[in-house]
Amino acid sequence: MRWNVLRVVVTLLAVLGLSLAALGQARYPNKPIVLVTHSSPGAGGDIFLRNLAKYLEGIVPVPLVVENRPGGASARAVAYVATSPKDGYVLYGATPTMLQTPLLTKTQYSYLDLQPVANVFFDPMILYVRADSPWKSLRDVIDEAARRPGQIRFGAATPGSVEHMIAHHVMSVAKVKVQPVTFEGGGDLLVAVLGGHVDLGVGEYAEIASQVQAGKVRVLNSFTDKRIPGTAIPTAKELGYPIVVEKFRGLLGPKGMDPEAIAFWEKAIQQVLRKPAYQMYYRSVYQVPAYMDHVQYKLYLDRMNVTLRRYLKSIGLVE
Template sequence: MNALVLALATVLLVSTGVIAQGGYPNKPITLVTHSSVGAGGDIFLRQLAKHLEGIVLVPLVIENRRGGASATAVSFVATSPTDGYAIYGSTPTLLQTPMLTKTQHTYLDLQPVVNIFFDPMILYVKADSPWKTLPDIVAAAKARPGQIRFGAATPGSVEHMIAHQIQKVAKIQVQPVTFEGGGDLLLAVLGGHVDLGVGEFAEVASQVEARQVRVINSFTDKRIPKSTIPTATEQGVTIVVEKFRGLLGPKRMDPAAVAYWEQTVKRVMDKPAYKQYYESVNLVPGYLDHVQYRLYLDRMNQTLRRYMKEIGVIQ
């Protein structure tokens, strides 16, 4: 009788996934971001980990490895064991930073695992700002060349590149002010230390709801789904950028771990609570498996290099 009970219990545990039978994962997984706490990359991983509870049956630990505009975080993951227990939360900063400065590792030293979202970039101001449209800001910048304080993330970020591009396209001069992450930038906008900021909606969503922040426009090719936010192009300044959010591991990461994350991400994307969250912050689902993601990163790397040459950031 005892043997039968034990056998039935074992079957139940295996069927619910509680026993990993020595397979992956069987210990805590570290999700690494180059962002500061409260910035977009940090929020992305923390929300992902929150909604993976009950799907991933081991602890997910978020680790903020700031420094070097992603170089520190990338090197940490690139030099980690290939067993899949250190995973990097990616953005285009991963690609852009090595173009701007010499880094120990690049995206070629990592294994693409899965892309999850495309994260629309937005321009925002404090709610009591006199500027309500992008033309308002352009007009103010032309009247006061070099005086408008334009807050953005680190030099290797999409946000910082937008600051360069908007000056070129709109033929204005602004004063770019660099921040380690979107959370720090938001505080600076709210405190009046900078005049406007570029970031992701998730970073400012609570302040938009509290009517402390006004979103001016997105930098997308068309309006964000289910949103009334106008694009920069609609307002006469043609700037379109694409920010991806995905996961990468060390080069030659265990294929079983890669396959696990591909399937796990599919499951969490269909989870109603997670879907409600990511739609509320305007994240656009953009699932790519590891093969598709590698091809995408190669294309994006070429696109960003051309773009940075066009705006004069690199030669």
Template sequence: MKYHGIRGLLGAAAVATALVTAPPALADYPVQTVRLITHSSPGGGMDVFLRKIGQHLGPIMGVNFVVESVTGSGGAAAMAAVVNGPKDGSVFYGSTPTHIITSLLSNPSVTYEEMAPVVNLFNDPQTVYVLADSPYQTLGDIVADAQENPSSVVVSVSTPGSLDRQVMEEFQALTETSMIVLTHDGGGDAILSVLNGTAQVGVSEIAELRGQMEAGKVRIIATYTDERVPGIGDVPTAREQGYDLVVSKFRGIAGAKDLPPDVIAAWEEGVATLMKDPEFRDWYEAEGLQNAYQTQAEALAARDEFVVSLQAFFDEFGIN
């Protein structure tokens, strides 16, 4: 996976749900049940992502996967649950840029530096969406309204430390506009704010929007990608609409630092096999996800590069 800085990369109740009843754990994996923790609220993009992983990866690794939603503090509560948990391969974190952003912009009890990537799987395109009957047809319509009526346009994003919130900071600077950015505990909650009319615009991933798109409730008007994304209609990119902003959100699995090497090796082998599974591939391609599998060593190097780019972005826009 290639990173291009922030422009190119671009929640504490727990809800646990068993994903599949897999065969007994294989002899080379130390535990039978693995918890996958997310900062996203149920129905959010990472919640959907982890459930699908558990469904397909469980039989491959011989493990029962359980998803837990630990919301609050921009991902800090979920990070603490992972780092303070057992170091035996039984608890992991669904990672996105959020936990890095939260670490850099606040003072959480646990930061990304006490964690380590295990594997990365995808780049997840960011999209801009509105209600199906919204008068906004293009990004230009939103910009024009925001320029004519400053602070009148409300944009719904997920957590305060999410990449979609950072995308909005950059978009406002790029367009010299002032909008209200409404944050939530996760992507599922953010979509509700658009559906109930609290916000006129939302920024999200395709997986979070798929159900509402198919129900005819929302439509995507732009993607922050280099090229148009198949499977969502003929939606022009932000660049095609005159706004030079390309963002892709990495999705992967992270854990506490210094997990046993055999645990890391089992994940690397299991996920490498998963990415070749035809049914799983059909799912992620339909969701607009881009295969960006990385081993731990590769993901660690990419993370460190991202941190440098992210800090430069914060400095450029005076975000602290």
């Protein structure tokens, strides 16, 4: 009798254990997840994902592995993710580069072959001048541009980038002409502004924040929707110029990705953005949390894509 009870208990336990294991198998996630970036190790996109992975520890119960697939200006990374299994174990850490490249070159895959999962951050863009510049606000710049059309040297990154797009938005919104000057990176541009080789620059706030604190450059305004948290920098919108352009950073998976995995990540991103240690970090580098769920993100990317295409057309880079 006793023996039988024991057998029943053991059997029950075994069944329970098996079904628990089976349940564990079914639940997403149950194996390491790969986060793909088109950046080289140490570059912006790479650091974003590695930090995200670090602070997601404890929220995502499986290891997160960052894989660098540089080359082809994001085309290789997009192709890799687009052709990955749809079970949600390969995700792409996206930036606007993902939209630009297919517009400028013929690529096999574009963001339309990906499933937006969630947006995480906006990197705020700002307009800045050297501290001894007479300009105090975007309005001064525009007045001067109206007086001397095409003479103001407006430093920005490569055409096709969001920085360069801002220069063009300023021209079309204020109906003035400036001379956009291309630089390969935000750092190079900052040196050119500090050295007086260009009159003003547009860039990420994080790149120039320390020069602002040191009093070497002055920020005129941001191109964000709301003021950058923790600063008193006015937005272009407040000044009457509705120019809002952001560098987004978010996650996408292959098209047709498992809805359960999407839901899991939407929750995980919201949780990690609330984690105090992560908040302390992302505030220190002036990244603005900008969570969007997969529906909002899809709409946002579609809109951004149209804006980018229209702008590339206006500067003659696409037909």
